[in-house]
Amino acid sequence: MNISQDATATGLPAKTIRYYEEIGLIRPERSDNGYRTFTQTALHQLHFLARARALGFSIDDCRSLLMLWEDRSRASSDVRKIAAAHLSEIEAKIADLTAMQNTLKNLVQTCHGNDRPDCPILNTLSGVSSD
Amino acid sequence: MNISQDATATGLPAKTIRYYEEIGLIRPERSDNGYRTFTQTALHQLHFLARARALGFSIDDCRSLLMLWEDRSRASSDVRKIAAAHLSEIEAKIADLTAMQNTLKNLVQTCHGNDRPDCPILNTLSGVSSD
DNA sequence: ACTTGACCTTCCAGCGACTGGAACCCCTAT
DNA sequence: ATAGGGGTTCCAGTCGCTGGAAGGTCAAGT
Numbered sequence: 001m002n003i004s005q006d007a008t009a010t011g012l013p014a015k016t017i018r019y020y021e022e023i024g025l026i027r028p029e030r031s032d033n034g035y036r037t038f039t040q041t042a043l044h045q046l047h048f049l050a051r052a053r054a055l056g057f058s059i060d061d062c063r064s065l066l067m068l069w070e071d072r073s074r075a076s077s078d079v080r081k082i083a084a085a086h087l088s089e090i091e092a093k094i095a096d097l098t099a100m101q102n103t104l105k106n107l108v109q110t111c112h113g114n115d116r117p118d119c120p121i122l123n124t125l126s127g128v129s130s131d
Numbered sequence: 132m133n134i135s136q137d138a139t140a141t142g143l144p145a146k147t148i149r150y151y152e153e154i155g156l157i158r159p160e161r162s163d164n165g166y167r168t169f170t171q172t173a174l175h176q177l178h179f180l181a182r183a184r185a186l187g188f189s190i191d192d193c194r195s196l197l198m199l200w201e202d203r204s205r206a207s208s209d210v211r212k213i214a215a216a217h218l219s220e221i222e223a224k225i226a227d228l229t230a231m232q233n234t235l236k237n238l239v240q241t242c243h244g245n246d247r248p249d250c251p252i253l254n255t256l257s258g259v260s261s262d
Numbered sequence: 263a264c265t266t267g268a269c270c271t272t273c274c275a276g277c278g279a280c281t282g283g284a285a286c287c288c289c290t291a292t
Numbered sequence: 293a294t295a296g297g298g299g300t301t302c303c304a305g306t307c308g309c310t311g312g313a314a315g316g317t318c319a320a321g322t
Contacts, residue, residue, distance in 0.1 A: 004298075018300090019280060033288060035299055044257065051256045056231045059279065069253050079252050080244035087235040090228050097225045100187045104218040113211035121210050122200050125182045126175065135269070146310060149271090154308090164317060166270055190308070 001038045010046040020049065025063060057086055132169045141177040148177065156180065156194060188217055 007014040020026050021036070026045055028036040038046070048069060052062045061082050068074045103124075110120040138145040151157050152167070157176055159167040169177070179200060183193045192213050199205045199213075234255075241251045 002299075013281085014299090015281060016279085023279090033299080035288085047258055048256050051258070053279090055234060055256075056228070065253070065256065069257060072248055074248045074250075075246040076242055076248060076250035076252075077244040077246065079250045080239060080242040083235055083239050083242070083252050087232065087239055090232050090235065094225060094228045094232060097187070097221050097228070101218065101221050101225060103186060104214055104221065108211060108215050108218055111207055111211045111214070113208040115206040115208065117203055117205045117207060119205075119207035119210045121207075121214050122196070125179050125186075125196065126200060127178055127182070133270075144310085145270090147308085150309060164270080166317085184308090 001043065003036050003038070006038045006043060006046060009043060010050045012046060012050050017046065020046075023059065025049065025059065025066070055086075056090060057082075061086060132174065134167050134169070137169045137174065137177060140174060141181045143177060143181050151177075151180065154190065156190065156197065186217075187221060188213075192217060 001009075003014045003017055006012075006017060010017075012020075017026075017028075017036075021028060026042060026049070028038050028042050031037050045066065048066060049062055052065055053059075057065065064082055065079065068079050107121045107124060112118070132140075134145045134148055137143075137148060141148075143151075148157075148159075148167075152159060157173060157180070159169050159173050162168045176197065179197060180193055183196055184190075188196065195213055196210065199210050238252045238255060243249070
């Protein structure tokens with residue numbers, strides 16, 4: 001299987017797959033002409049990576065998860081630890097974004113959005129406390 | 132006022148303030164020794180930027196907002212447009228993250244997290260559909 | 263006067279995870 | 293022979309800083 005077929009199979013762009021090789025996440029074999037060839041196992045790994053990245057895991061986490069996946073003597077607690085840490089980061093981000101969302105929603109609702117300069121959004125940003 | 136006093140006043144690191152000058156967001160004056168000096172106006176701008184960045188606006192948005200702020204003949208609709216666009220990006224991000232959160236929460240709850248290899252997190256990532 | 267140490271300056275490199283593009287090789291079909 | 297659609301490498305850029313090196317300046321202490 002060539003890289004572009006892989007790309008469509010896994011949903012990852014070919015560029016990304018090459019990048020994953022470059023940083024040592026995967027080690028696809030090469031055929032005589034120098035083209036990358038992907039075995040079934042390699043395809044599985046790419047699928048795994050695609051799903052892990054889609055869940056927001058960092059490349060470093062992906063590396064660890066991949067190693068754990070391939071380690072049959074792993075402890076599931078190690079996997080869970082990574083996932084739990086990632087989950088709490090996500091929850092922190094959601095909290096941050098939700099705070100921004102609340103403020104912005106409020107401001108956007110309050111602003112008349114007409115052709116006059118008067119604007120509660122700018123007032124807030126400039127520190128004119130209208131809260 | 133020197134840059135580090137500014138930094139503590141606005142909460143922005145000195146490095147960031149220099150960076151803002153480098154990219155043309157602000158134009159602090161210089162005293163004879165080459166040090167940046169910040170007028171009251173410049174300080175206001177920095178505060179403005181700090182608040183806008185804290186609300187997640189991109190540097191480009193900040194640039195536009197700053198220009199609008201200083202433009203007395205602005206239309207508040209232009210400000211609102213920027214804020215509304217940003218708000219919907221934030222909402223999209225929250226939606227993405229919440230989806231991840233739900234999946235991860237579920238997986239973390241399901242995983243025993245012990246010393247055995249059996250792990251629903253890895254199962255899901257590897258495509259063993261347990262959903 | 264001299265030194266110390268804290269500040270300031272510039273410039274350059276690196277982060278994460280790609281993404282775009284240039285320049286070139288390979289394979290197949292016409 | 294050529295045209296096209298693959299593949300390859302390598303280098304630069306994205307965003308918003310952040311760290312560090314190398315050096316200039318200032319205020320205080322000896």
